[in-house]
Amino acid sequence: MSFLEKIKQPIFWTxxxxxxxxxxxxxxxxxxxxxxxxxIFSGDFETLNKNNFAEGKWKNFFGFKIVFSTIYGLYITNKNMK
Known part of the structure; x- marks a missing residue:
């Protein structure tokens, strides 16, 4: 079964x-x-926020992870479905 046929199935997305x-x-x-x-271990969440999420940094922080997780999820799901 091709990739395009697999993504049409609801079980693929589950x-x-x-x-x-x-x-x-x-x-x-x-x-x-x-x-x-x-x-994290010192409990300084204000600095954690400033270094990773403030001033639009959250876009870079989460953007790569979302793209990478999507590609990984598609690959693994496609590979494991028969």
Whole structure:
């Protein structure tokens, strides 16, 4: 079955969500831990916000992760569906 035929099936999108959403959450948490672990463990969430999310930085922070999670979810779901 081709990729275009698979994406027309509702089960494809259910399986996609089961893969992409947890992957996005895990990638986001790991990224925060790598970039701002000292702020997280010290409880300095104001600095964490300023460094990662303020002044439009949230677009860059989440944009790449959304695109990467979408591509990963599509790939894994396509690979595992018969």
């Amino acid at each position: 399986n996609f969500a089961k893969v992409a959403i947890p992957f996005f959450i895990i990638v986001t948490l790991i990224s925060l831990l790598i970039n701002s672990s000292s702020e």
